[in-house]
Amino acid sequence: MRTLCPPCRARWRPTVSRSSVFTQGFWLRDIHVPAAIALQRRFKPRPDDVIVASLPKCGTTWLNALTFATMARRAYPPAGADHPLRRLNPHQCLPFLEGLFKGGREAELEVLPSPRLMNTHMPLPMVPSAVPGCRVVYVCRDPKDMAVSAWHFLRRLQTDLAFSVVFESVCDGAVAFGPVWDHVLGYWRASTAMPDKVLFLRYEELLRDPAENIRKLARFLGMPFSAVEDEGGTVDDIVHLCSFGHLKSLDANKTGHLDPLLPVPRDALFRNGASGDWVNHMTAAMASRLDKIVADKMRGTGLTFQ
Template sequence: MASTAANTAVPSCPVPFKDVDDGTVPEHTPKDEFGDLVAALPRRHQSILELRLFHGFWLPEHWIPGTIAFQRRFSPRRDDVVLASYPKCGTTWLKALAFAVAARGAHPPAAGDHPLRRLNPHDCIPFIDEIFAGGEEAKLHALPSPRLMNTHLPYTLLPDSVVTGGSSCRVVYVCRDPKDMVVSLWHFLRRAEPELSFAETFESVCDGTVAVGPVWDHVLSYWRASVACPDRVLFLKYEDLLLDTGAGVRRLAEFMGMPFSAAEEAAGDVEAVVELCSFDKMKGLEVNKPGGGTAGRYKAMPRDAFFRKGVAGDWANHMTPEMAARLDGVVREKLEGTGLAFA
């Protein structure tokens, strides 16, 4: 007699990573495997992080073993989707939107038992670097297709199997006005280091020594890839998503190969995704309120730390006109001639 598991169809939509994470002890530890390589890299301290200069980017030290393992061992599937971003540029929102879009067949966005109503978006879509850093690739293999994964790595540090075009794996990148990013980053880091000054965070962004920086090199790595390979790399702006989230959701669904049908449009499914993933809705869920637990393996942060304001233009409440002009000038100079600009 066949087992129940053998007769169960493989889901045709993503499942929350937390639902397949069985807590298996890692079989290997890249931290030990690549320790000597990491120790030889240039080093600096920023807030709660120890940074190492790795191929032109200041990565948190604990990321690098996982990054190397990811580069060497990742085997993409045809319908994988990698969600990428610079930190504090809309990562949590992009995860929620992408999961709601991709999972809507099994989990209608208006359903009361939708996974995003009980789980933080970071529990639904894993940071792929953390999986490899923990030697937990078996959990990644256990995810049904299509797999949704997340990274803060620049495009140039993604595995060759993703960037060379040999696979049809898709990449979605979201960026944000650097001024608002600085403010969001500062507030986020202060949850772990309350005495951190805004000036210190601002200076690290301007001189390029911020975590995963220089910021402009990070953004440009994805911008150039999206121009060269628009069928494989989708470049989104946080501000555009705020202005017309419905249009962004449709664009995301189309790019992921899951466009909304006429029937879904008529039923209001796009609007239901927008409502489910709205800032106020997500921030108001018990799992995302203060006391709702933490997210992140190495520097665990309270889940409510991922939901502050979710607006554009808050930078004006934190930096002087001179500071804003300075950062705008640095970014404008770095982006000159690329076709990319921030309003």
């Protein structure tokens, strides 16, 4: 029998790949509970910090790349042959808060020069000092596509994993860092209350018009593109550099693993990159069921996925 310390007020359950605990209204993988506690107690953002936030499998890798390329464009022109994104996986270009804080390595964050760029999957209540302490860029995705992407990703760890298991976990709200709706709504409400502090993006809109969304991102970061940059094609260069096809073709994204504790090959991050792939994996009844659950949870909030 697994025993949890009383302060966590947590329930334990096995999920699709690892054990997880339910604490403060969210499901976290048990290895991330120490990070959640440490982030709430010790994370001190600087006013010019930028945090990229999302649920897993909602466009994290792409948004990491876009934000890094946008913020670093003066030091590393996006068309340059020596750009870090041409030799490093996007996740290697900015620290993952959970990784630092779960291992007591937050001192590594303190020595980084400003403005710091970081990444997290944590729900907003787990990083309470982030808003209004710094800027947060959040991306959400149609939960149906998120479920499909999560299944393909998790199958690299558990080859016999059935899609129905992942689908039911999403419907139950028991995915990592979920429920989906509570995670998304936390950042959505913060973005409507403080639009200068939280930029809320949709994966599908990024796909439809990446250039315009990069411009929106740059304005939010206080780093709008100049007329010279526009005329020189800087935005288009960032679009190309960070495009799914280009990133997928690079050796840095074909070899190696994400994390010693999560031995998934980096190429698992670049499977499809499209929108609407759920139609190839869900029946109409499954899609309708998940749509209804999400619509019910988000009723009256002003946010929809349809």
